[in-house]
Amino acid sequence: MAYDYSDLIELTRRWAEQAVLAGWINAETAQTLCDFDARTPEALFNPNGSRPLIVAFMGGTGVGKSSLLNRLAGKAIAKAGIERPTSREVTLFHHQGIAIQHLPENLPIEKIRIAQHDDETKKNIVWIDMPDFDSTEQSNKVLVFEWLPHIDVLIYVVSPERYRDEKAWRLLMSEGNRHAWLFVLNQWDRGQQAQYEDFKQQLGKAGFVEPIIFKTVCGESSYPDEFADLQSTILSLSNKHVVAELEQRGIQVRKDELREKLQNTLQKLGSSAAFKKAGEFWEAQWRITSGQLHQGFVWPMQKLAAYYADHAADLIGNLANDTNPSATALWDNWAQARFGDALDEFVVNVDALGLPIAPLKNQLAAVRVKAPKIVHAQSELHVREALAHPGNALQRAFLKFVRVCEIILPLAAIAWVGDEIFVGYYQSNETHDHYLGVDFAIHSSLLILISWLIPWYILKKLKPSLEKSALRGLTKGLDNAIHTIDGEVMSVVENIANQHAAQLKEIVQISEECCTGDSYKPEKASSDNPLTRMLIN
Template structure:
């Protein structure tokens, strides 16, 4: 079994399921890849080192498929008749030594008939008679489709009346290079030379420039000299039933199947959307975020002023939870949430216009929508608390600290200086014969000096003391702006995360595609103008 091909199919299916699970594409869009058929002709056997050639008769109703198989067997093993549909089951005709290990799992056993023979000349061929593909019964058509992946050579049987059947050409185009093809114009006794030539032309349009076409006649009362190439057909197939030919067909079938899988993956990658529009989406959101920020900041000027007044009067309440709903309701109301949702919806619409699947980015934006009010609440409350703990600017706080220090040091220094002057004056007075005192002017000046040394830093503190209301307003404004920037960054992260997932899925698919093309250049040695070369599309 071609394990490499089957592994590629498994990887492709797992990739498709991952794409569906992550909402990048619907299950129906990837139905073809999720249900991709990994079966090959050798999947019917356990030992594939030496297996027989699987040859199937394919054709519409009444063209003589079963009659040809019965003629090959020399006895009636397949049902024939004129009732539509004639063939309702799959008939397997093979040598007694051949052991089929695995029948297709979807095939009902009551729809399979197995006949054995002991002829050495057909030992290495399994003949399969399949139901009429143009049957009105869907079960018969399903049987044909289930068996096609297991066939090496398709003997396409037509009659003079049915060789232009549209359903036949549909199967021929769909299966294409997966199989080798032999064509039989049966019932040649009822045909004309023009029909044979027209059939050749139709095959040329389908891609067969020099096809193997045999004319057979299975009539019981065959006239003498009647054109019948059945024996030549049988001999050709017996000559093809060699190990080398089977290996050539296997190798070519694998290459064709891998190429088809590669095409399906290529078309599936397109469902992920273009990989070059992320920057455009980011620029769009940055503009949207800037416009939203301006709008919301302008709309919350009055609520921020009212809340700043409230906190100036109740700054101690910030430590309690009951103030948080008040903060939230005033700054992030339903109107603000609606404006934010509108901006996100515009982003999703832009992604859709850029041909990016919208469901994945919708899922990433959903928690951001839900947490927007919580983010605004937390950022704003934290900022206003910090602002009230340390009101004012750095210079203000430095001068106030210096004033607080000077309020203590300057009066002490003034009193010390006055005391020193009094002591010196008293000492000098005691040395003189007539004592004297410092006087009233000195007393007044000393009191004024002490008062000024205390009042100056005191009034400096009072004048430079920052306003609690202004500090709260500054904190509210800064916190609200930080919250809006946080929301903008989270959306940008969602866009980038979405792009990363897209790129990861794309790279995984491209790796599988590389695996499909790996070894595709291996040459298949098929002699030019040989029977096998003429059987391949």
């Protein structure tokens, strides 16, 4: 889809607004990107219908701009310098049938002088005599730069003494591709051919392949010059085709300028490949920081394991009410400082990659706050599990078997003793022997006692340590918490990378749209088409 220049401006503004809010660019970059100059030659007239060609005389003090305009008009319409050769106002000279609807903004009316004519051959031209831009008066420069964007053709007037003016060349280099240019070496009756060749060479360095230069003299003179050629060339340009071509070129120049701004902004955003390195930077940084955390948590975890062992019943029996937060706080100020240092170092490394860090810092702020909660939740979860199921699986299975034996063995001993008592009593009645004696009573009591005491002793001695179980749970919880925090940061990095890629894609699409559509395609310079020689490509 081909966008108009106004659509591209709107797309750029929308992108810049959301980019500033998200932190991808700062307000200054957005202002530079969205600083569009809406002043054009067509802005002086109503949008419907054709418009005339805007031609302006521009040059330094005393080169004879006003005299040239007076000669073109056939009468004195511009104030030619007598006491002091300096133009202080803008003179407009156009056909009486032309109405300039919108004068440039912020310009005092007293600085604009309007003269009209009824020459039908010059009906499609508006002549403008610009103030001397090299004047010491700042108001003259303001007038020149306010009017420049509204000019189609600039007639750059110099004299043999002032064709190498430094201020003029700076202006020429900055405004070169925005206008069509004609050059006049005025006061030629005092000039030399070497000066003409040198001037032409300087224009070649500025980018003009075959610049059109006219040699003229001020006022009426018998000295031969090329004033008639200048006049006929301007008249040949005053048609709808040339005006439309200049408008199309102007739009393309503004699109190119917008594209250059977008490319500059694109460089400030960095590349997608850089975010891959950002992930690697975090992994390296987190390996160092997690090692420090593990070392620093050794003593706090031992202390906390002892606390959990002493309050195991409260911890497991009352799940609805959490334990004392101050007593079970594993993640302290030291840990938060180490984690903060890691994030800060990571942000510094990302900044060194040339990537915007504001979106990253904004999203990492949530992880900073979330880290203590992750450690507390994971450590307490695994401590509860460890205290609920102390020891390892083999140890728990063996203890379960011993508990069964603690019940079965005394019962089996009691059953055996009872059987012996019944059988002994029956046999004593049959044989009239003595009944069971004291020795049997002592031995049977000892058997029952030992069958209970051995499993009880084993259970007592092999009972898992709650403190060791709590320490094992804390270690596992810390490992899981560190892994979770690492995942949270990597998720932020991945999310930022995706957002960054989306920002790059959008700005590249706008930039590419600046090159699509009916773009201006300049022809090769030739004598048949003077316009091609008047433009810098």
